Amino acid sequence: GENVEQHPSTLSVQEGDSAVIKCTYSDSASNYFPWYKQELGKGPQLIIDIRSNVGEKKDQRIAVTLNKTAKHFSLHITETQPEDSAVYFCAASMNRDDKIIFGKGTRLHILP
Amino acid sequence: DVKVTQSSRYLVKRTGEKVFLECVQDMDHENMFWYRQDPGLGLRLIYFSYDVKMKEKGDIPEGYSVSREKKERFSLILESASTNQTSMYLCASTYPGNTEAFFGQGTRLTVV
Numbered sequence: 001g002e003n004v005e006q007h008p009s010t011l012s013v014q015e016g017d018s019a020v021i022k023c024t025y026s027d028s029a030s031n032y033f034p035w036y037k038q039e040l041g042k043g044p045q046l047i048i049d050i051r052s053n054v055g056e057k058k059d060q061r062i063a064v065t066l067n068k069t070a071k072h073f074s075l076h077i078t079e080t081q082p083e084d085s086a087v088y089f090c091a092a093s094m095n096r097d098d099k100i101i102f103g104k105g106t107r108l109h110i111l112p
Numbered sequence: 113d114v115k116v117t118q119s120s121r122y123l124v125k126r127t128g129e130k131v132f133l134e135c136v137q138d139m140d141h142e143n144m145f146w147y148r149q150d151p152g153l154g155l156r157l158i159y160f161s162y163d164v165k166m167k168e169k170g171d172i173p174e175g176y177s178v179s180r181e182k183k184e185r186f187s188l189i190l191e192s193a194s195t196n197q198t199s200m201y202l203c204a205s206t207y208p209g210n211t212e213a214f215f216g217q218g219t220r221l222t223v224v
Contacts, residue, residue, distance in 0.1 A: 001171065032210035043202055043215030089155060093210045098143050098162060100213055104154035
């Protein structure tokens with residue numbers, strides 16, 4: 001089955017700097033790659049997603065890139081702010097069964 | 113406003129008890145999922161369902177079963193709770209075709 005690896009497990013960046021989180025997946029049939037943000041005491045919420053027919057997608061300060069050949073995708077957050085502090089999960093899914101497999105998560109700390 | 117509601121935020125049960133975790137969604141989603149979240153292990157898929165009375169095993173189904181008698185409700189059952197099932201349990205739902213997953217707020221289960 002699909003396996004998603006996520007790095008780093010913890011990331012601390014100065015407020016205003018950029019943060020990058022990287023994921024790899026194992027099954028070349030995966031074609032949907034969402035990113036979720038989980039704040040304390042809440043369930044994860046979708047922040048951005050990308051499909052396999054697209055190489056990059058941007059939404060304000062957040063961007064995601066996908067390299068299908070290498071089977072990896074990354075989340076980029078620019079101009080980080082205190083409210084970006086949270087746990088971020090990458091995930092992979094395929095049309096075959098809609099099953100969503102998550103990475104282990106990255107705890108992002110934004111330092112003042 | 114879309115909603116996935118889990119019946120309890122916190123639950124304490126004794127070893128050997130039968131435990132029911134309930135999840136209800138109001139979005140008419142076909143797919144529903146149960147995950148458990150543990151520190152350092154991310155979100156691991158226990159079971160998912162793509163239709164009423166249909167279920168598929170996820171990555172860690174041992175010790176769990178599920179029930180989906182109505183489209184809006186997906187129940188996770190611990191037949192005989194054990195201490196290693198102490199965890200945060202998250203329910204999610206989606207439309208078919210790799211779409212955004214909506215999560216409940218989670219149930220923190222402690223088995224003593």
